[in-house]
Amino acid sequence: VITDAYSTEKQIKANYRPMDFQCVSQTVKDTLMCKENLDISSMKPQRIYAFTPSEPQTKCRFDGDRMILTGKVPVSLIVIDAEGMPVFCEREAEFEYSRTLDGNSDYYCTPQLSIAGCSCDLMGDGRADFKAEICLNAIVFKKLREKVLVSLEASEDSVEKAKKPALVIYFCQGNESVWDIARKYNTTVDEIMQENELSVDYLENKTMLMIPVK
Numbered sequence: 110v111i112t113d114a115y116s117t118e119k120q121i122k123a124n125y126r127p128m129d130f131q132c133v134s135q136t137v138k139d140t141l142m143c144k145e146n147l148d149i150s151s152m153k154p155q156r157i158y159a160f161t162p163s164e165p166q167t168k169c170r171f172d173g174d175r176m177i178l179t180g181k182v183p184v185s186l187i188v189i190d191a192e193g194m195p196v197f198c199e200r201e202a203e204f205e206y207s208r209t210l211d212g213n214s215d216y217y218c219t220p221q222l223s224i225a226g227c228s229c230d231l232m233g234d235g236r237a238d239f240k241a242e243i244c245l246n247a248i249v250f251k252k253l254r255e256k257v258l259v260s261l262e263a264s265e266d267s268v269e270k271a272k273k274p275a276l277v278i279y280f281c282q283g284n285e286s287v288w289d290i291a292r293k294y295n296t297t298v299d300e301i302m303q304e305n306e307l308s309v310d311y312l313e314n315k316t317m318l319m320i321p322v323k
Contacts, residue, residue: 111258113288117295121263125256134251135211137218140225143182143241145202150235152196154188157237160229161185165204165222165243174213176249178206178220182241184229202239210249220247277320281312294320 110130114123143165167180181201190196210216227241277294287310291298298310300321 110255112255113292114258114261115292115295116263117297119263121261123258124260124262126259127254128257130253130255131250132253134214134216134249137176137208137220137245137247137249139206139208139245141178141204141206141243141245143202143204143239143243145200145204145239146232147184147186147200147202147229147237147239148235149186149188149198149200149237152188152198152235153191154196154231154235154237155191155193156189157229157231158187158189158195160187160237160239162202162224162227162239162241165224165241167220167222169218169220169247171210171216174210176208176210176216176218176247178204178245180204180222182224182239182243184239186229186237188231200237200239202241204243206245215252216249217252218247218249220245222246275322277322279318279320281316281318283313283315285312286310287312290318290320294322296320296322 115121163183165180165182167178170177181203184200184202186198186200187195188198223244225242225244227239229237229239232238279290281290287298287301287307291301301307301318302310304319304321
């Protein structure tokens with residue numbers, strides 16, 4: 110993707126348009142706990158014979174710099190009732206998770222959840238104490254809109270730019286890019302960086318530069 114271009118020799122016409130991009134903001138790897146007292150009292154349970162959790166179901170949303178997951182784990186149970194008969198039932202255990210991200214932006218992600226371990230114990234009030242440790246893996250993307258160069262026009266008979274002295278002293282006010290300075294003086298980023306022995310192409314502090322111009 111090209112965001113800007115210029116010529117050090119001739120006048121050119123550059124055409125731009127906004128374009129949406131997505132980039133990886135950060136990777137989230139974490140664990141969360143799902144705990145729920147499942148009401149199975151209508152089954153008159155005497156003991157839990159077997160239980161099986163299904164894949165966690167979740168929705169992800171963002172509130173400012175916070176990533177919020179809400180979801181549920183479907184649980185299938187076979188319990189032994191007061192008459193010693195097996196009874197099948199299904200319940201859902203809900204969970205919520207939140208995390209602070211770096212900065213505030215337009216985020217989105219599709220989290221991947223898996224159950225690392227779980228337990229389900231019968232309590233005295235006819236409820237099942239369900240616990241599950243859930244592994245979370247998510248790549249958080251950030252949406253960006255940038256101006257990009259879509260076409261560049263320069264004819265053979267276009268007017269050449271006026272020549273300037275071979276060396277210009279420029280006083281940088283800070284928070285300036287070498288690209289913008291080079292474009293202003295019809296020279297190149299490499300020539301400015303070499304002339305001034307710069308190691309970065311963004312100048313945060315005030316400084317004096319020697320600008321070689323063509």
